[in-house]
Amino acid sequence: MARKLLAARADLVEEISKLARSRNQTIYGLVNSILEQALKVYRMNLKLEDIVDSYMILRNLKNLGFIPLPEDVAYKALDQIFNDEPKETVDLGLRLGEWYGRVLEAQLPDLKPPDMLRMIIREVAWAASEVAVLKNGDQLIVRCIGPRFSRSYTELLARMAEGVALSMGFKTVQRYVARGVILLTLRREKSLRSGEPDRLV
Amino acid sequence: MSSKKPPKKLVVVRGDILAKVARIANREGKTITTFANEVFEQAIKVYEMGLTLPEVVELYMLTKISREGGGSVVPRDIIRYLISKVYRSDRDELTRRFYEAGSWFGKYIVARVHDRDPLEFLERLLYANVWDVKEVYVGKSGGKLSVRCVAPQLSEEETRLLASYIEGLVSALGFKPAKNDIIRGIILLDFEGGGESEGSYGEEGSLIREGQE
Numbered sequence: 308m309a310r311k312l313l314a315a316r317a318d319l320v321e322e323i324s325k326l327a328r329s330r331n332q333t334i335y336g337l338v339n340s341i342l343e344q345a346l347k348v349y350r351m352n353l354k355l356e357d358i359v360d361s362y363m364i365l366r367n368l369k370n371l372g373f374i375p376l377p378e379d380v381a382y383k384a385l386d387q388i389f390n391d392e393p394k395e396t397v398d399l400g401l402r403l404g405e406w407y408g409r410v411l412e413a414q415l416p417d418l419k420p421p422d423m424l425r426m427i428i429r430e431v432a433w434a435a436s437e438v439a440v441l442k443n444g445d446q447l448i449v450r451c452i453g454p455r456f457s458r459s460y461t462e463l464l465a466r467m468a469e470g471v472a473l474s475m476g477f478k479t480v481q482r483y484v485a486r487g488v489i490l491l492t493l494r495r496e497k498s499l500r501s502g503e504p505d506r507l508v
Numbered sequence: 509m510s511s512k513k514p515p516k517k518l519v520v521v522r523g524d525i526l527a528k529v530a531r532i533a534n535r536e537g538k539t540i541t542t543f544a545n546e547v548f549e550q551a552i553k554v555y556e557m558g559l560t561l562p563e564v565v566e567l568y569m570l571t572k573i574s575r576e577g578g579g580s581v582v583p584r585d586i587i588r589y590l591i592s593k594v595y596r597s598d599r600d601e602l603t604r605r606f607y608e609a610g611s612w613f614g615k616y617i618v619a620r621v622h623d624r625d626p627l628e629f630l631e632r633l634l635y636a637n638v639w640d641v642k643e644v645y646v647g648k649s650g651g652k653l654s655v656r657c658v659a660p661q662l663s664e665e666e667t668r669l670l671a672s673y674i675e676g677l678v679s680a681l682g683f684k685p686a687k688n689d690i691i692r693g694i695i696l697l698d699f700e701g702g703g704e705s706e707g708s709y710g711e712e713g714s715l716i717r718e719g720q721e
Contacts, residue, residue: 309523314541319548320517326555335520342525344561345547349532355550355561358568362554365571372584375636377609377673381580384590391593403583433575460580 313338363415364430371407378434382457389459400463404470412474420475421447427471432456432464447477449491458486465489516541570629570636577616591665603672610673614680626681627653634674653683657695664692671695 320334327337345355376384389396411423418426425440428451432438437452449468453461465484472479472493481492521529526540533543554564594602617626617633626633631646634657643658655674662670671690674697679685683699690696 310520311523311526312518313521313526313529313544314516314518315544315548316541317515317517319545319552320519322552323519323548326552338519339522339525341547341551341561342521342529342544344551344565346525346528346532348565355547358565359550359554361568361571362564363557365567368581373581374584374587375574375579376582376587377606377613378578378580380590380605380609381582381586384586384594385582387593388586388589399583399585431581433580434578 310335360415360418360426361430364411364426367407367411367414368430371410373431378455382460385459385463386457389462396459396463397466400466401470401473404467404472405474406470407467408471408474420472420477423475424449424468424471428464428468431467445495446480447472447491447493449489449493451489452487454487456487461486461489465491469493566629566632567636570633573617573620573633574613574636577613577620579613587666587669588663591663591669595665595669603669606669606672607676610676610678611680612676614677617677618681630655630678630681634677651700652686653678653699655695655697655699658693659695660693662693667692667695671697 323337323341324334327334330337348355348358385396407427408423411418411427415423421440421442424447425438428440428449429435429438432451432453434455435451435453437450439448439450441448441450449472451464451468453464456464461484465482468489468491469479469482472491476495477493478496479491480494481490483490529543530540533540536543538546551561554561590602614626627646627648631644634646634655635641635644641657641659643656645654645656647654655678657670657674659667659670668690671688674695675685675688678697678699682701684701685697686700687698688696
């Protein structure tokens with residue numbers, strides 16, 4: 308098999324060679340394996356970065372007590388809970404979102420609020436057909452569509468998203484939530500501490 | 509402002525891989541070096557978490573299957589509530605629903621994954637799909653398949669529902685339940701048979717522990 312030379316940042320190459328040594332692999336073998344995985348991902352029209360971030364968010368969700376559940380079972384249970392205790396359910400969503408947003412912000416400090424919100428909603432709402440978070444000046448517009456969502460699930464998810472936004476200093480100024488449709492307009496409320504970089508930019 | 513570029517080093521790679529990388533980098537409007545740097549950064553991040561890139565990519569693919577197969581992720585409180593309200597009064601019905609959900613998902617996997625034996629990735633699939641699981645073991649010996657899950661945080665009721673889901677899933681892959689031993693936080697299931705899948709999986713089995721998936 309023909310071999311060729313690839314130029315990369317020296318510090319990264321150093322790191323890769325350290326990794327290869329610790330795994331008893333050759334640099335050649337490890338670099339090829341890494342690039343092959345990246346190619347596999349790109350062939351699926353995805354980006355390696357998205358997959359790694361998605362993995363981290365899912366791992367965190369699992370650590371924070373989120374569990375996979377068949378959709379119909381989850382919706383049925385939520386409908387019952389929502390009927391019995393609507394206020395508590397909504398509060399739970401908001402609290403979970405806020406807490407989760409804070410945990411994730413600490414773990415993924417480089418993610419900007421729109422990306423963070425989009426990724427969290429996407430990783431939680433598996434059945435969503437569309438998740439978009441758009442930046443409009445100091446506002447964020449959140450749009451999430453899930454034709455299969457139940458009414459109670461939509462409400463819980465919307466509250467969770469608002470909780471995440473709250474943890475990042477954004478407050479809901481407009482909301483439209485109907486079964487399967489979430490449209491939120493969020494505005495930055497909390498002023499940045501002096502010297503704190505503006506993560507929206 | 510200094511525009512000094514960071515120093516570079518040369519690494520040897522397979523020629524065919526580099527050609528493909530060049531095509532993608534070109535499509536993305538990047539240099540091969542920029543593309544490789546981005547990939548290496550992500551790879552280092554993954555290896556620093558004690559994982560490998562193939563593992564993360566596979567887990568992503570398995571989660572994608574679960575997503576597309578009608579799964580959802582909900583706060584644990586939902587299942588606790590369900591158990592508190594329904595389990596005691598209608599335990600059989602709830603157990604049946606979990607069995608059926610697992611069975612449907614198993615059939616979905618068979619229909620969806622044509623090029624691989626589902627047993628090859630059953631362990632990782634269970635790890636991605638079951639709740640709070642710390643260890644998953646799937647081993648096949650002769651005509652017998654053993655599934656073990658250790659999830660100490662689960663309640664007795666949660667453990668039983670989860671076991672039902674797994675039984676449904678594995679049965680849909682062509683195995684018949686032979687023996688089960690379920691106590692709070694521990695699921696030990698034995699299956700027999702295996703239809704077309706039999707013999708295509710390693711005899712020794714393997715074990716996944718939390719943090720090394």
